[in-house]
Amino acid sequence: MITVEATGPLALLEDLGRPQCAHLGVSPSGAADRSALRLANRLVGNAEGAAAIETTFGGLVVVADELVWVAVTGAPTQVTVAGTPTASHTALPLHPGERLAIEAPPEGVRNYLAVRGGIEVPAILGSRSSDVLSGLGPEPLRSAARLPIGQPRGRLPDVDQAPTVQPVKDLALWPGPRSDWFTASARDRLLTDSWMVTPDCDRVAVRLEGSPLDQRHSDELPSEGLLRGAIQVPSSGQPLIFLSDHPVTGGYPVIGILSDRACDDAAQLRPGDSIRFRPATRPGSDR
Known part of the structure; x- marks a missing residue:
């Protein structure tokens, strides 16, 4: 115990x-x-x-x-x-x-x-x-x-200390399933602009602030499945990154999806941090 x-x-x-x-x-x-x-x-x-x-x-x-x-x-x-x-x-x-x-x-x-x-x-x-x-x-x-603590299995590893990693604020992403709902300018600015982490963040999502991302469509999107790391853009144009306790569906377009490692990095973001996005290269290779 x-x-x-x-x-x-x-x-x-x-x-x-x-x-x-x-x-x-x-x-x-x-x-x-x-x-x-x-x-x-x-x-x-x-x-x-x-x-x-x-x-x-x-x-x-x-x-x-x-x-x-x-x-x-x-x-x-x-x-x-x-x-x-x-x-x-x-x-x-x-x-x-x-x-x-x-x-x-x-x-x-x-x-x-x-x-x-x-x-x-x-x-x-x-x-x-x-x-x-x-x-x-x-x-x-x-x-x-x-x-209560479970019964240990196996032996302790022969490792003195693992390296510490400073929080990463350059996040790799893949194009989202609704990236075509956004103007070319908005898709470019997602990658070229800096984004500020707002105080409104928790285990559900990290909400960002920056120049609004404009949509090409004014239609209402039916609810679709969501993943950890999905970058959803509500009507305000301010993106948010869903974390581990995200809802299973959402009704706003997803412009991008973070790599698995970038999802972990996003979980270490704190209010006031300035972050940038960059294109992911290949699965498993991106922080």
């Missing part, structure tokens, strides 16, 4: 989500930054999709009830164990009674705390992920929550 002493602004349990449930009207959900979740789990010898804690803007404090191995990944940040500063992106022993604290990252938004064995709360529709849009899955963590 580990016990949560403080949660910071938001702390959730997340794994790799429910990717097979869209036909039920259920969003995939899962970790907002999947690369960071996978890395945290690998560092402590878990399966990549084991449930871990996703914390937003730091403030998480946990206490070990027994000896556990943990790893913190995501945005570069300061981690302390028993009051002593230590490194993130490495496996750390946490002895009984010791406190681990994650400070707010100076850049980026989210960190992941994986515990060797994984966090073993009951799964709902095959996942232990919290979905903030639908309310499906475990509730946001609260102070004094006690989290």
